[in-house]
Amino acid sequence: MVHQLDRAQARRIAVRAQLLAAPRPTDLLTVVRQLTLVQIDPTAAVAPSADLVCWSRLGSSYRPEHLRQALEEDRTLFEHKAMVRPMDDLGLFLAAMAQWPDHERHREWLRANESFRRDVLDLLGRTGPLLSRDIPDTCAAPWPSSGWTNNRNVTQMLEFLVLRGEIAVAGRQGRQRRWDVAERVYPAGVPVVPLEQARRLRDERRLRALGIARERATAVPGEPAEVGDAGEPAVIEGVPGVWRVDPEALGQPFAGRTALLSPFDRLVHDRVRLADLFEYEYVLEMYKPKASRRWGYFALPILHDDRLVGKVDATADRRRGTLTVHAVHEDVPFTPAVTGAVRDELHDLASWLSLAVEGLR
Known part of the structure; x- marks a missing residue:
């Protein structure tokens, strides 16, 4: 069955899925679980983006310290790849972490710097959490790049280790991340969802957060915009192509704000x-x-x-x-x-x- 929607119906599905309809949600964890992610960006011309996103949903009952507490004390949320995510979703990322890196250049650099990797892990294990500036550069082979990462060896190693799931962001000091070994940030015993199953579940979670989306979409930085074969097919009047819609979002009442x-x-x-x-x-x-x-x-x-x-x-x-x-x-x-x-x-x-x-x- 292909669902037939007009633009107004599609928009309302999208707005409701993003918790921007009335009434407002009342709980930060509920918001992040539904959105699946809140992007972190340092620009604060009005307020940091993560805080603005939460305020847009929760209103003035939300305070930035609520986000810090959830990330740094309660550990109900975690930061990964510049996104705040619900800790409930950690198991969907562990299989990919275990297989990273998938590029030979990254594997070669890690092999050449195995002693550097051990130095970072040992230091964080003894004294973490630490800022990157507090971690000595003991690399054997500097990171080569034509961009700003050239010879930024500590930063590069930390980015690699968090992608491997060996360390995690424990919190922030201003805009600077504080790093620690993963076992002191992530809860113990989280089941690892196999890679292909995790990808399917993440597509389904993404579709519930978006309400309606393309099966295949133009690549965007960070989180993908496409949802694979999650949900059910739909066409939107006046818009070419086939979409995927969250079936639970169909036929729901809408009150805007x-x-x-x-x-x-x-x-x-x-x-x-x-x-x-x-x-x-x-x-x-x-x-x-x-x-x-x-x-x-x-x-x-x-x-x-x-x-x-x-x-x-x-x-x-x-x-x-x-x-x-x-x-x-x-x-x-x-x-x-x-x-x-x-x-x-x-x-x-x-x-x-x-x-x-x-x-x-």
């Missing part, structure tokens, strides 16, 4: 899907020269009900104590109700940040 989103939010992360479902154009412009920007350095997409209706160009100036709103860009003309809802969200965002709104007209 207004939300300001991080540019790294999973609802907008896949720009092709974004255009297909929401007919919405978005580019993160922080890497563009100021004169070339249309919407702003770290413009926040605006969700209203099941539509993405604009962008907010805002900056948190903590020295002055203000959330400065440079512009509210309307992709479609705002009704008075939308204008009021966006203003309310901006005031809520400022209050959450303990800042005063400036520049909002």
Whole structure:
């Protein structure tokens, strides 16, 4: 059976799956379990992206210390490859960790630096958790690269060891990761899900988080945007190709709300899907020269009900104590109700940040 959907139905499935419909969820762990991941990015023009994603779902009841506690004390979440994930999902990654690396260049470098690897593991075992700067470089063969990783041997070894599951991120000191041996971060006795089964389960988890997605999608950095044969096939009126839909998401009631989103939010992360479902154009412009920007350095997409209706160009100036709103860009003309809802969200965002709104007209 191929499900027949129109764009509005597909959008509502996507918004509900990402916990951006009403009512709001009330628990951080519930949010991360449903989303499967929250991306970490150091940019904090308004707030760190992981915190913005959680605030967009939970509202001002969420505090950044809740995320730190879950990661560093309760260990209900873990950080892996710049993503916060539920510890419940750890078993889905252990088989891939055990088989890494799959590139000969990486294997050769690890073989040449076996004594360096042992030095790092022994030091962390005795005195961890540590920052990378506290770990001596005892490499026998420096890491060669034409990019910024050239000769950054400690950083490279740590990245390799976390991908192998031998060490883990124990927490953060500011933006710097603190590293420790995996057995002091990950719980003991986690069952290892075989590799192919784990891939299927991760596809299913990803589809539940997205609601609707392509079987095969354009490659994006980090987490894949495609879901394989998870779920059931669907076609969307006016959109070419076959999609996969979470069958449990079909026919569910929908109540929309207004939300300001991080540019790294999973609802907008896949720009092709974004255009297909929401007919919405978005580019993160922080890497563009100021004169070339249309919407702003770290413009926040605006969700209203099941539509993405604009962008907010805002900056948190903590020295002055203000959330400065440079512009509210309307992709479609705002009704008075939308204008009021966006203003309310901006005031809520400022209050959450303990800042005063400036520049909002």
